[in-house]
Amino acid sequence: MAGNAALPAVRPSNGTPNFAVPRISPWLWHWFGRYTRRYIARHFDSVRLLQTAAPPQLSGPGVIYLNHPSWWDPMIALLLAQQIYPTRRHYAPIDAVGIGQYRFLQKIGFFPIEVDSRRSGLQFLRIAENILGDSNATLWMTPQGAFSDVRVRPLALRPGLAHLAHRLGQITLVPLAIEYPYWNQKLPLALAAFGRAIHTQTQPLQPVEEWHKLLAAELESMQNTLAEAAMRRNAEEFSMVLRGRTGIGGMYDVFRRTAAALTGRTFTSAHHDGAAKPS
Numbered sequence: 001m002a003g004n005a006a007l008p009a010v011r012p013s014n015g016t017p018n019f020a021v022p023r024i025s026p027w028l029w030h031w032f033g034r035y036t037r038r039y040i041a042r043h044f045d046s047v048r049l050l051q052t053a054a055p056p057q058l059s060g061p062g063v064i065y066l067n068h069p070s071w072w073d074p075m076i077a078l079l080l081a082q083q084i085y086p087t088r089r090h091y092a093p094i095d096a097v098g099i100g101q102y103r104f105l106q107k108i109g110f111f112p113i114e115v116d117s118r119r120s121g122l123q124f125l126r127i128a129e130n131i132l133g134d135s136n137a138t139l140w141m142t143p144q145g146a147f148s149d150v151r152v153r154p155l156a157l158r159p160g161l162a163h164l165a166h167r168l169g170q171i172t173l174v175p176l177a178i179e180y181p182y183w184n185q186k187l188p189l190a191l192a193a194f195g196r197a198i199h200t201q202t203q204p205l206q207p208v209e210e211w212h213k214l215l216a217a218e219l220e221s222m223q224n225t226l227a228e229a230a231m232r233r234n235a236e237e238f239s240m241v242l243r244g245r246t247g248i249g250g251m252y253d254v255f256r257r258t259a260a261a262l263t264g265r266t267f268t269s270a271h272h273d274g275a276a277k278p279s
Contacts, residue, residue, distance in 0.1 A: 019126040025107040033082045041244040045185040048238035053193035061132040066176040068142035092140040150179045162212035173198040177222035193226040
């Protein structure tokens with residue numbers, strides 16, 4: 001799809017993709033957010049943001065695009081959306097096959113894309129453009145399109161994001177790196193780092209291929225930055241978004257708790273060996 005040419009008209013038929021923007025239920029959005037917080041807290045030591053990569057403010061329609069290392073990504077994104085941008089409306093594409101089993105997802109901003117259809121690209125662009133016509137909307141995307149290890153280089157992104165950046169002249173795009181390392185606890189951490197805001201209105205007009213290179217390079221750069229911080233294991237470099245379960249668990253914590261009681265010390269479930277400083 002080239003330039004800013006108008007999208008071709010699609011006549012209604014049984015096979016026509018749905019271009020409607022999902023209608024978000026505020027009650028369900030907040031309820032599912034609370035459920036998500038509890039669920040993440042049970043499975044992670046914590047969720048943390050790299051302090052030198054703070055999320056930018058969004059004053060108009062925005063796109064936050066992230067790498068896709070695991071099944072947890074949508075839940076972490078939803079947590080960040082509610083924590084960092086609580087007053088904005090949030091949307092994300094999802095495979096139409098998957099949403100068929102969980103219809104309520106459409107009421108919290110997910111919209112189905114018929115991935116195997118030849119018209120999936122058109123469908124995505126039409127819905128995304130409708131969403132981003134709202135100045136308070138944020139579209140969350142995983143443009144890798146499939147699970148990909150955080151160490152894979154170079155990044156391979158699908159073309160939809162670049163086409164969107166090329167077509168729309170008044171949006172802000174923000175890369176977001178995510179990974180799930182183990183430090184000193186039984187459970188993993190969810191670490192995140194936001195990249196710089198890319199404003200399409202301030203970028204010189206460039207072809208889709210150049211947008212593709214730029215957006216991939218920005219996300220890859222943030223993944224590298226986050227990976228370096230994760231390897232340092234210094235909790236002081238991160239701000240806390242959500243504290244989950246700490247400690248080793250089982251008989252190990254029973255022994256530690258007993259020893260603390262016998263010696264008059266306060267028991268702390270967190271396990272620290274000096275590599276990662278407690279926050």
